Amino acid sequence: MDVNFINPFLQGTIEVLTKMAFVEPRPGKVYLKDTSLAQGDVSGIIGITGDMIGSLAISFSESCICHLISRMLGEPLTEATQEVFDGVGELTNMISGVARTHLEKDGMEVYAAIPSVVYGKNHTLNHILKAPSIVIPFETDEGSFVVDVCIKRANEGPKMVKNYQVLNQKTLVNSSAPAEPVKQNDQPAHITPTAGVDRKTMLKNKLREISAIRDDIVRQLSEKPFMPISQRQLLKKRIPLVDAQIKRLRLDISTIEMLSNISKEDMENPTIVQHYQHYDTNKKKS
Numbered sequence: 001m002d003v004n005f006i007n008p009f010l011q012g013t014i015e016v017l018t019k020m021a022f023v024e025p026r027p028g029k030v031y032l033k034d035t036s037l038a039q040g041d042v043s044g045i046i047g048i049t050g051d052m053i054g055s056l057a058i059s060f061s062e063s064c065i066c067h068l069i070s071r072m073l074g075e076p077l078t079e080a081t082q083e084v085f086d087g088v089g090e091l092t093n094m095i096s097g098v099a100r101t102h103l104e105k106d107g108m109e110v111y112a113a114i115p116s117v118v119y120g121k122n123h124t125l126n127h128i129l130k131a132p133s134i135v136i137p138f139e140t141d142e143g144s145f146v147v148d149v150c151i152k153r154a155n156e157g158p159k160m161v162k163n164y165q166v167l168n169q170k171t172l173v174n175s176s177a178p179a180e181p182v183k184q185n186d187q188p189a190h191i192t193p194t195a196g197v198d199r200k201t202m203l204k205n206k207l208r209e210i211s212a213i214r215d216d217i218v219r220q221l222s223e224k225p226f227m228p229i230s231q232r233q234l235l236k237k238r239i240p241l242v243d244a245q246i247k248r249l250r251l252d253i254s255t256i257e258m259l260s261n262i263s264k265e266d267m268e269n270p271t272i273v274q275h276y277q278h279y280d281t282n283k284k285k286s
Contacts, residue, residue, distance in 0.1 A: 005103070006030065009056060009149050010136055012098035016091060020238070021071040025145070028137035036124040039135065039146045041065075042080055044092030045125055047113035052103060054151030055127045058092050064143025072238075074231025080119060089115045090213070095147070097245065111199070114206060200256045207249040214242045 010027060017023050033039075040059030047055050060068070062080055069087035070077045077084060092115040100110040118125065125148065127133055133150035217235050220227070227235075 005052065005151055005153075006134055006136065006149060008099040008102035009095070009147055011102060012095045013058075013136070013138065013147050015098050016094045017068065019241070020091070020094065021068045023068060023071060023140055025138040025140050028139065030134060030136050032132050033135045033148065034132040036126050038118070038123050038125045039137075039148065040144075041119065041121060042084065042088055043118045043123065043125055044088040044115050045118065046092050046096050046115040047128060048096070048100075048110060048151060049113075049154070050110040051108040051154055052110050052151050053154040054129050054149070056092070056096055056099070056151070057125045057127070057133075057148040058088070058095065058145060059125070059148060060088065060145040061143040064140055064145050067140065067142035072234060074228060074234045085117045085119065088117050092117075094241070113202070114209070200253060200260075203249055203253050203256070207246065207253065210242060210245050210249065214239065214246065217242070 014025060014027070017025050038057070038059045041062040042065050043057055043059040045055060045057040065084055065088060066077045066079065068091070069084050072087060073083065093112070096112045096115070100112060103110050127148075127150035129150045129152060131150060131152075133148050136147040136149070138145050138147070217238055221232065221235055
């Protein structure tokens with residue numbers, strides 16, 4: 001594990017929480033963790049693949065995450081509820097997205113799976129890589145949390161595997177009967193390649209989820225005219241961030257569809273179509 005890859009996740013965490021929850025987390029001293037025990041009461045976890053392979057987990061104390069989600073939603077939350085679990089999944093996804101953006105600036109192509117949430121005292125998290133993870137501890141005025149990263153540069157073999165999912169309960173958004181996240185006594189969370197799910201399908205599923213989040217924000221703004229001003233402002237600030245995610249997902253899907261229509265032979269031996277403005281290639285130079 002290269003410590004240089006930790007900086008994008010540190011930057012992503014500070015950027016997302018500052019913009020979304022108006023909280024500036026204070027990073028502590030980075031340390032190595034060689035156990036599967038989570039350092040919190042509620043954790044979000046997401047698989048990462050591409051030029052980098054591994055996983056990212058974010059574990060919050062209950063008091064800390066309730067405060068953060070309260071700041072995001074503009075309403076008081078004092079205990080872990082489905083709203084809090086959904087918020088953990090959303091934060092995990094956004095922090096992963098910002099970190100991947102920083103990695104891509106260094107020329108790497110990086111993808112992420114759909115985040116999942118685990119809840120309960122002394123729950124465990126097993127990373128994709130069977131190796132110690134690097135933990136960045138953070139403090140806030142209302143409690144602590146950690147960013148737990150286990151990632152490395154992929155070889156050509158692992159880079160071909162595009163889909164890593166989390167086998168514990170998936171975080172649901174806007175469901176009429178939301179499923180509960182994994183509790184402490186259930187099977188520990190771990191990540192493994194998902195068979196039969198291609199990247200295009202995964203991206204389309206993710207696009208539907210993000211679009212549902214946006215629709216719900218718009219619905220709340222239109223159906224609740226007497227919403228507190230602070231909450232309305234928070235929701236309005238979230239729309240551009242969600243729109244950026246939707247735009248990126250649509251571009252990724254369009255790229256995959258375009259590439260799928262190109263044969264291997266065409267990619268290896270592209271044909272240059274002559275345009276009427278092209279000079280005659282057989283014309284001798286004068």
